[in-house]
Amino acid sequence: MRERDGGSVTITNLSSKAVKAFLDYAYTGETQITDDNVEMFFQLSSFLQWLWGLALLGSTWAALTTGALGLELPSPCREVLWPLPAYLLVSAGYYALGTVGYCVATFHDCEDAARELQSQVQEACADLARRGMRF
């Protein structure tokens, strides 16, 4: 592997000052926000928020499904609970499919403009061919 054999790793796309600022915050609770790193902080914070939300939902689901919280949920509720992640994935799938289908069906075709454009292209090709240009 190149990184292992080369003895050094180069991380692109991140300013070293930004990474240093983040590590400072992680270890000391304080950091300097400058023009350099503010955009990277935004991206990092939204990514971490998303990750945190996902981890929270995932752990709640796992705790409820395995009964680790000691709650005695009624049987139908438990039956609904355990396939929930698969249900969310499948719902993302059919939602995407439906959106794509709807956009394809309502796409605004401009048939007249297309025909006019085609005829103009034909004219230009004929004109250029007459002047000796070969396609």
Add this chain to the structure above:
Amino acid sequence: MATGTDQVVGLGLVAVSLIIFIYYTAWVILLPFIDSQHVIHKYFLPRAYAVAIPLAAGLLLLLFVGVFITYVMLKNQKGTKKAQ
């Protein structure tokens, strides 16, 4: 407005997604609350398949995408070899 086959294909996709939505929601969310003696249970497979079938379909999709990418890459490689 889109015309001809575009509209048909688009509306077909919307219809398929609606059918999947209704069937899968009924399977996962509504069925546990319906009395197990009701006749509607005849139309749905055992509950374990509600996770197994989407999982298998997802894996098949990944397999298909991988095979397609491999095929395109091999074709490109053969093309450049011939040119050389």
